Amino acid sequence: xxxxxxxxxxxxxxxxxxxxxxxxxxxxxxxxxxxxxxxxxxxxxxxxxxxxxxxxxxxxxxxxxxxxxxxxxxxxxxxxxxxxxxxxxxxxxxxxxxxxxxxxxxxxxxxxxxxxxxxxxxxxxxxxxxxxxxxxxxxxxxxxxxxxxxxxxxxxxxxxxxxxxxxxxxxxxxxxxxxxxxxxxxxxxxxxxxxxxxxxxxxxxxxxxxxxxxxxxxxxxxxxxxxxxxxxxxxxxxxxxxxxxxxxxxxxxxxxxxxxxxxxxxxxxxxxxxxxxxxxxxxxxxxxxxxxxxxxxxxxxxxxxxxxxxxxxxxxxxxxxxxxxxxxxxxxxxxxxxxxxxxxxxxxxxxxxxxx
Amino acid sequence: xxxxxxxxxxxxxxxxxxxxxxxxxxxxxxxxxxxxxxxxxxxxxxxxxxxxxxxxxxxxxxxxxxxxxxxxxxxxxxxxxxxxxxxxxxxxxxxxxxxxxxxxxxxxxxxxxxxxxxxxxxxxxxxxxxxxxxxxxxxxxxxxxxxxxxxxxxxxxxxxxxxxxxxxxxxxxxxxxxxxxxx
Numbered sequence: 001x002x003x004x005x006x007x008x009x010x011x012x013x014x015x016x017x018x019x020x021x022x023x024x025x026x027x028x029x030x031x032x033x034x035x036x037x038x039x040x041x042x043x044x045x046x047x048x049x050x051x052x053x054x055x056x057x058x059x060x061x062x063x064x065x066x067x068x069x070x071x072x073x074x075x076x077x078x079x080x081x082x083x084x085x086x087x088x089x090x091x092x093x094x095x096x097x098x099x100x101x102x103x104x105x106x107x108x109x110x111x112x113x114x115x116x117x118x119x120x121x122x123x124x125x126x127x128x129x130x131x132x133x134x135x136x137x138x139x140x141x142x143x144x145x146x147x148x149x150x151x152x153x154x155x156x157x158x159x160x161x162x163x164x165x166x167x168x169x170x171x172x173x174x175x176x177x178x179x180x181x182x183x184x185x186x187x188x189x190x191x192x193x194x195x196x197x198x199x200x201x202x203x204x205x206x207x208x209x210x211x212x213x214x215x216x217x218x219x220x221x222x223x224x225x226x227x228x229x230x231x232x233x234x235x236x237x238x239x240x241x242x243x244x245x246x247x248x249x250x251x252x253x254x255x256x257x258x259x260x261x262x263x264x265x266x267x268x269x270x271x272x273x274x275x276x277x278x279x280x281x282x283x284x285x286x287x288x289x290x291x292x293x294x295x296x297x298x299x300x301x302x303x304x305x306x307x308x309x310x311x312x313x314x315x316x317x318x319x320x321x322x323x324x325x326x327x328x329x330x331x332x333x334x335x336x337x338x339x340x341x342x343x344x345x346x347x348x349x350x351x352x353x354x355x356x
Numbered sequence: 357x358x359x360x361x362x363x364x365x366x367x368x369x370x371x372x373x374x375x376x377x378x379x380x381x382x383x384x385x386x387x388x389x390x391x392x393x394x395x396x397x398x399x400x401x402x403x404x405x406x407x408x409x410x411x412x413x414x415x416x417x418x419x420x421x422x423x424x425x426x427x428x429x430x431x432x433x434x435x436x437x438x439x440x441x442x443x444x445x446x447x448x449x450x451x452x453x454x455x456x457x458x459x460x461x462x463x464x465x466x467x468x469x470x471x472x473x474x475x476x477x478x479x480x481x482x483x484x485x486x487x488x489x490x491x492x493x494x495x496x497x498x499x500x501x502x503x504x505x506x507x508x509x510x511x512x513x514x515x516x517x518x519x520x521x522x523x524x525x526x527x528x529x530x531x532x533x534x535x536x537x538x539x
Contacts, residue, residue: 044454157456158488163480174482231477
């Protein structure tokens with residue numbers, strides 16, 4: 001596999017487009033939890049009911065298209081190698097939960113990888129829709145239409161009082177989790193983010209790392225999402241999240257400006273050191289790489305570094321994850337081998353820009 | 357440095373205690389530290405599920421201490437879901453429902469749980485699915501029209517109000533037709 005082709009696969013097609021405020025917001029996502037009314041949930045069901053859900057989805061939605069989300073394809077987890085499953089997680093197409101030995105687990109992915117419908121995760125269906133940059137409203141509108149389209153064929157578990165019924169009480173009601181992935185290097189560098197997190201939590205929103213629940217914020221990437229799903233409309237939830245994200249964007253821009261004004265040389269030094277590390281290191285851990293990539297991206301956003309595409313952060317963050325590295329190497333690697341491979345891959349990727 | 361307790365393995369846990377100004381240093385290996393209770397393994401495994409099921413157990417007791425006590429004091433629960441066979445006890449332990457019917461089965465006990473998880477909310481105010489929602493969309497629509505009608509009457513805009521009144525009639529007919537079709 002050629003490196004360039006591999007890169008094409010590391011980054012989902014929709015990520016190539018810049019969205020609004022994409023210097024800070026990398027992506028917006030809407031996730032809807034839905035269940036079939038007639039079948040027990042995957043939390044207790046074994047065998048037949050889950051098989052029925054899977055074959056229903058396969059029969060009705062494989063090779064279908066909904067608007068620009070064309071060529072829906074069903075991928076069964078049982079048909080994949082462990083490394084391939086990891087790659088899907090690293091690309092955020094499925095949750096870590098889905099690949100943990102779940103029965104009849106699958107995902108339906110559109111060609112542009114914007115849509116991913118997980119089947120038999122904790123709920124029968126988890127509909128996910130991604131947009132580049134800060135586009136929560138659009139994501140909600142399209143996700144809701146996609147949901148309507150699915151409902152034409154599926155009898156959803158719904159109750160007038162409780163709303164969409166889900167396996168976990170934390171999802172009931174709208175079943176919706178709206179989230180944005182943000183790059184906040186200046187707020188992290190000035191430690192302001194630590195003070196802001198508790199305030200954000202009080203508003204019913206959650207801040208966490210990019211691989212969801214319990215994950216660390218690597219590379220200064222933060223995922224902000226709603227906690228409450230019951231008692232508020234989808235539009236209100238999105239609006240609340242929207243206004244907090246808007247403020248975070250402003251604060252991050254201000255913090256970047258302050259850094260530029262107060263210590264421009266130190267900032268430039270930091271960016272070029274990280275650039276140097278990425279260009280020349282022979283062994284690099286994923287944590288160090290993530291830190292350097294964050295600096296590199298900041299350098300691009302602040303115009304210190306030119307001729308490097310912004311998407312390099314998204315791209316290399318995914319590319320340097322253990323699953324992807326091993327997929328690229330074509331074999332399983334122990335952690336030390338991975339650190340070497342990671343350094344090689346980053347060097348090659350950055351040199352690729354030089355050649356263009 | 358070796359573990360000062362077993363003197364066999366290298367010390368990996370280093371603890372400095374200052375009590376009444378007196379400094380005391382402890383150097384232990386992993387397993388000795390665990391035995392001595394310096395590293396609480398239980399705490400490491402504490403997950404969101406534990407937290408949730410803990411919340412359910414708190415029912416009526418109001419004491420946060422119960423969160424960690426498990427279900428020893430729990431009374432025998434006979435409530436069982438007819439849809440999937442899940443018992444109330446199993447539900448509180450796992451913190452997850454087994455099927456749509458569970459919501460009806462455990463309905464009476466859900467409000468306090470949902471209130472805790474969703475900042476005091478217990479009822480849905482969002483999207484209603486077109487098919488599964490039945491005539492709910494229609495009923496909500498009628499409700500909205502009625503509010504509008506009141507407003508218009510208060511504002512003495514009777515011509516507009518008459519139009520809205522007719523719209524309500526049409527909607528209500530539609531609703532009755534739906535019901536007739538069901539029976």
